[in-house]
Amino acid sequence: MTKLHKKIVLTGACGNLGMEIRATLAALADTLVSVDISDAPATLLDNETFVQADCSKLDEVLPLMEGANIAVHFASIADERPFEDLLGPNFLSSYNVWEAGHRHGVQRVIYASSVHAVGMVENAAGADLDVDHAPDTFYGLAKCFTEDLGKLYWAKRGMESVHLRIFSCTKVPQNARALRTWLSFDDLRHLVDRSVTATTTGFTVVYGVSDNDRAPVNNDKAAFLGYKPKDNAENWADSLLASAAPADPSDRAQMCIGGPFATIPLGESGVAAIKAMAPAEQAATDDAKKLPSFLTKKGMNP
Template sequence: MLNKIVLTGAAGKLGGLLRAPLAALCRELVTTDLAPGLANLLPNETYVAADLSQLDQVMGVMEGADMVVHFGAIGDEAPWDAILQSNIVGAYTVWEAAYRQGVRRVVYASSIHAVGMHPKTDFIDTTARHRPDTYYGLSKCFAEDLASLYWDKRGIESVCMRIYSCEESVNNARALGTWLSHPDLIRLVTAAITTPTTGFSIVWGVSANDRVPVDNARASFLGYRPQDNAEVHAPRVLAQAAAMDPQNPEDMCHGGPFAVVPLGESGVAMIKARSVKA
């Protein structure tokens, strides 16, 4: 059991899912976000409000930590200045504070959007070159390269989890390949923490879907073995799905809707607006 784990982004949807599983892996869990507080703190959990763009605040949160699970960031496309402060400067402060405080490993919520402009017909592995689809995806490229640099020059281990579509269920045809179930997210993060050594690693955050468009073989040493499969939802989803357009990057690229959203504009808002019109 680890002595202390820090979880950033604890007030977010995915961060909230991880609080209890992480608390079971350590004696002390420190959670942080911009929110003034969290409800229903666990017996070994302490919450500290912190701005990840401020190194001095992050330094205090990291003191005495063994590992950091970094989910704190804007989780959508946004204007450049917002992405710069939250996702890029915030990544730097996390890795720099981890180095200064002697943290062993950073487990990072990266994204498919770091490689979102690759065609889905390319069955890519974890060595595929960066090909971001948005400023948001570009920030994930930066953080992955930062993780690589801090491993090579400062010995901080990292596991960069390129998360796809992490939802409770499967609601569209794209997700038949890209779905990451909530239980599999917990399995993935747990594997990233409990694996004895990782160096600098990249792993796809997907479930065991029949239609998965990426290859996780190079990350098998992490011991992540997903158990859920989106195919059980295929009859319902495909019966409702519109035909895909082979000339449309949204249908043909790994990044899906983010492959066509204008730079700086919310991809999530675009998806919601379409749902309302439908």
């Protein structure tokens, strides 16, 4: 069977989300080249090869892009850190992927951006895709940089890109905030598939969020991608809200779409803040994973 592309390069292939999309990308290309600074996965797909490389070094990225049609750039430190720690993995790596891709004629880059590029926007703002950048951390600033980098390479070099502003991507919703922000693994794979298979994209931003009743953003202006998420965090609402923290409109972690990243000091881990959940809320999350079979059939990934 003829694949859509000859070669797709995936950076960050051994990360949590990279591992979830490898099979999706392999199904779209004759060859998938998976790249990570870590060791290779235990098992590779039939048409997958692995290269251990540091994306913060241009000379290691350049040969990867030779003959590639699509680059999917998921390599980064996926948390807030001091700026100096993020400079190579989160800023320079993006430049290297775009520049190496340009030199080798890559058609399009799919980038794992983040809600944290606009993390200081309030939930109540109803943000669409034209909302101004409002990073909540140095990590979010790196996402803004790469979105602007993609916009620049489209305007000056005709290189397409799709920037996925990924929200809370987990197997099941983990806390009350995720009722707004959850992205299921199935919907992530669907979003990546649509970003790769779209006939043309130019420079495009799209929110990586499932079909949640309480989603604080909308993707109307990226409808041409054909991304139609199916999963809905509302199926976990009763369990997650039962022990959620009281509503506090003075708490920016509750009011802003970046959640705890909106209140942590610059350079300090936001993931640690998210994990520091009250025991009762964590117990509710654990209970929420025990879903009835009818939800399993709806693709809820329990």
